[in-house]
Amino acid sequence: TRPASAFLNVLAPEADPLRALEKPREWEDINESFQRSTRRVVFGDAAADDKALTSLLGDLMAAGNKMPGKPADGYDELIGRIALYVKKPGRGSLASLMAKAPSDSSTEVPGQLIHWLFAMGDTLPANLFRTLALLSTHPLQLAEVRASLAGLKLNSATNVAGTAYLSCCIPADRQSQR
Numbered sequence: 001t002r003p004a005s006a007f008l009n010v011l012a013p014e015a016d017p018l019r020a021l022e023k024p025r026e027w028e029d030i031n032e033s034f035q036r037s038t039r040r041v042v043f044g045d046a047a048a049d050d051k052a053l054t055s056l057l058g059d060l061m062a063a064g065n066k067m068p069g070k071p072a073d074g075y076d077e078l079i080g081r082i083a084l085y086v087k088k089p090g091r092g093s094l095a096s097l098m099a100k101a102p103s104d105s106s107t108e109v110p111g112q113l114i115h116w117l118f119a120m121g122d123t124l125p126a127n128l129f130r131t132l133a134l135l136s137t138h139p140l141q142l143a144e145v146r147a148s149l150a151g152l153k154l155n156s157a158t159n160v161a162g163t164a165y166l167s168c169c170i171p172a173d174r175q176s177q178r
Contacts, residue, residue: 006092008155010040027129034125042116043082044090053081057117082110130171141169 014037018025035054039047047053056078086109089095094116098109135142148165 003092003094003097005155007041009092011037014040025132030129030132031125034128035121038117038120040090040093041120042094042113043085044093044095046088046090047085050081053078054117054121056081057114057121061118061122078114079108079110082113086110086113127170131166131169134171135169145169 014033018029018033021029035051036048039050039053056074060072060074060078086095086098089099095109095113098112135145145166148163152159152162154160154163
């Protein structure tokens with residue numbers, strides 16, 4: 001539960017500005033908040049405002065299928081940026097946990113962290129946005145989600161896994177089912 005508490009300490013304050021918006025939440029609002037949260041969870045608070053890192057990752061993902069066997073332009077820059085955060089990881093971040101994990105010389109930590117950035121920064125905010133859109137048009141289901149979360153502390157994996165009703169509200173990705 002130690003990482004869960006640290007991540008909750010990041011995610012809760014990052015979500016607060018979304019609740020305070022006086023306009024409907026749009027994709028840009030959700031995505032920007034999620035990207036900032038992702039950088040903080042993976043690297044620590046020092047990476048919170050490093051939008052260039054996220055932008056560079058997006059550019060490289062878009063170029064990913066162009067030259068098999070040859071890294072896209074900007075890959076070395078991305079690895080360099082990540083390596084700087086790995087050298088001084090934020091307390092409680094995923095990068096700080098990697099420093100304590102056993103490793104061998106064939107595993108490059110910055111290369112592994114790209115996968116976390118991709119997973120947390122691409123599909124998860126899309127799923128969140130789709131779920132919020134779905135719930136906004138289904139008031140009975142939204143009330144059920146709110147009731148199921150009332151008083152629930154999301155500071156452990158067990159408690160998060162216990163959000164079965166909310167989990168069932170996440171729209172299935174039809175692409176991954178093909």
